[in-house]
Amino acid sequence: QLGWTFVPSRLARLMDGGRTIEYAFDGLGYRVRGLGEPVDPDRPTIVFTGESTIVGEGLTWEESVPAQAGALLGVQSANLAVSAYASDQAFMRLRAELPRFRQPIAVVSVFAPALFDRNMDDDRPHLGQGLVWLPATERWRLLEILRLVMRYRKEETIERGIAVTREVLQATCDLARMRGAVPVIVMPQFMPEEP
Numbered sequence: 001q002l003g004w005t006f007v008p009s010r011l012a013r014l015m016d017g018g019r020t021i022e023y024a025f026d027g028l029g030y031r032v033r034g035l036g037e038p039v040d041p042d043r044p045t046i047v048f049t050g051e052s053t054i055v056g057e058g059l060t061w062e063e064s065v066p067a068q069a070g071a072l073l074g075v076q077s078a079n080l081a082v083s084a085y086a087s088d089q090a091f092m093r094l095r096a097e098l099p100r101f102r103q104p105i106a107v108v109s110v111f112a113p114a115l116f117d118r119n120m121d122d123d124r125p126h127l128g129q130g131l132v133w134l135p136a137t138e139r140w141r142l143l144e145i146l147r148l149v150m151r152y153r154k155e156e157t158i159e160r161g162i163a164v165t166r167e168v169l170q171a172t173c174d175l176a177r178m179r180g181a182v183p184v185i186v187m188p189q190f191m192p193e194e195p
Contacts, residue, residue, distance in 0.1 A: 001096075001133070002089050003124040005029050005082055016058045024061070028097070031079040033061045039078045044103040046070060046077045047181070049094045049172075050110035051118075053188060054081035066108075075105060086118035087111060088127040091168045091175075098179055107176035108184045111169060114191065119168075120153055120161035129160065131167055 008029040013022050025031055026038035039045070048054050048066040056064025056079070062071075070077030080097050081090065090109060098104060122137040153161075169185055176183035 001125060002082070002085075002092055003136070004084075005093070006031070009035065011035055021058060021060060028100070029082075031055055031061070031064070031066075031081070033067070040076065041100045042102050043076045044105050045101050046073065046075055046106045046108060047094070047098060047101060047104050048077060048079050048081060048108045049090045050081040050108075050186075051085040051090065051112075051115070052081070052083040053112065054079060054108075054110055055083050057083060069108070081110075084118070086115075086121060086124075086126070087165050087168045088119065088131075089124070091172050092127065092133070094172060095175060098175060101179070104176070104179050104181035106182040106184055107172065107179075108186060109169070109172050110186050110188065111165070112188055112190070114189075116161065116165065117151060117153070119165045120157055127164055127168065129164055129167070131164075131171060 006025045006029045008025055009027050011022065011024050013020050023031060024034050026035070028039065030039050032038060046066070046069060054065055056066070061067050064079065066077035066079040078101065080093055082093065085093070094107065094109070098107070122134070123139065124136050126134055126136075128134045172185070173183035
């Protein structure tokens with residue numbers, strides 16, 4: 001349904017920037033401080049969704065945005081983010097997982113204009129207009145490699161990407177509100193944006 005997720009109940013250690021980073025995922029595949037500290041769906045929780053920025057790639061658990069927000073506010077955070085997700089994948093994961101939480105306080109989602117190109121990829125399961133789930137589009141591998149090198153998009157593809165992204169962000173806010181949570185859309189700016 002989503003294309004990929006983290007393997008549940010797993011601990012991985014990776015070298016990044018000259019230091020070893022530990023990534024622990026609980027039984028639901030959420031990033032947590034350690035394997036013995038799963039997210040408790042009965043506790044008041046700030047639910048985070050998104051991609052590698054929220055996962056905290058290259059960061060210890062304590063350095064990640066969800067961990068810092070939880071520590072600052074004295075509330076449990078749940079990190080549902082998965083590396084390389086587009087906005088629609090993050091929404092689909094949120095839609096599947098949010099019902100587990102009895103007391104969601106807020107739903108924090110990321111939209112990064114610099115990563116908008118991902119939202120137009122159709123070589124993975126994705127949402128079309130009307131938030132209809134669509135399977136991955138199969139193409140010749142050589143064509144896929146060429147598409148990665150030359151990031152050309154037709155104007156109609158861009159317009160459709162904008163429309164679906166708008167629908168996804170609105171649906172994310174609606175879903176949060178339906179559960180009594182405050183929706184927060186974060187737009188990080190990694191570098192100056194082009195017009």
